[in-house]
Amino acid sequence: MASSRLERIGTIFTRVEGLLTRGAVKPDDRPLWFDVYRAFPPLAEPKFAKPKPEIKPLRQILYPEDAIRAKFHSRGHGLGAISLVSPNETTTKRLVQQYEKLKADGVSEAEIIEKSATAVGSERQLEANKVKVATNSTDADTAKLLNEADITNIFKD
Structure with a gap:
């Protein structure tokens, strides 16, 4: 019905x-x-x-770092991929930390964003190079083990 x-x-x-x-x-x-x-x-x-x-309206929750994040994201910084598995901090968090560090040192507002973005970008490049080196060494080790393995007699013993 x-x-x-x-x-x-x-x-x-x-x-x-x-x-x-x-x-x-x-x-x-x-x-x-x-x-x-x-x-x-x-x-x-x-x-x-x-x-x-x-139905109550939702409160806007803004933190002081949100204004800093908005400045970085509006200029295209900090939009890289994030690995949820790795214990490393996100790029945006590192940008905010670098921004606060430079602001405490007395650097002008216009230079802070560019300097912190270049500093975090160079850190990111170093980490990417370390990952590539580690991946290449593990691939070589795996290939070496496979060449040494005697597959025909693997179940004898």
Whole structure:
């Protein structure tokens, strides 16, 4: 019934209870949840006609670093990929730390962003080079092990 409004009258519990008391449903065929619901009724009965909760507007949550991040991102810095597995800090966090360090040193506002971006960029390049060297050495080690392995006699012994 597409236009039925029966779901608005009572709860599912009261409707099943009515079916049980009038004999439309046998006591052995009652739903599993019925006895639990009867033993532990909810504090507020779930009714369809319950008034909607008041929708409060969301507060804007801004931190002091958000303004710094906005400056960097508006100029295209700090938008690199992030590895969630690595314990390293994100590029944006390093940019903010570098910005605060340079600001404490008394560098002008216009130069701070560019200097901190170049410093973090050079750190990032060093890390990328270390990862490449480590990957190349592990590939060489793996190839060496595979050449030395005697696959024909692997299960003998």
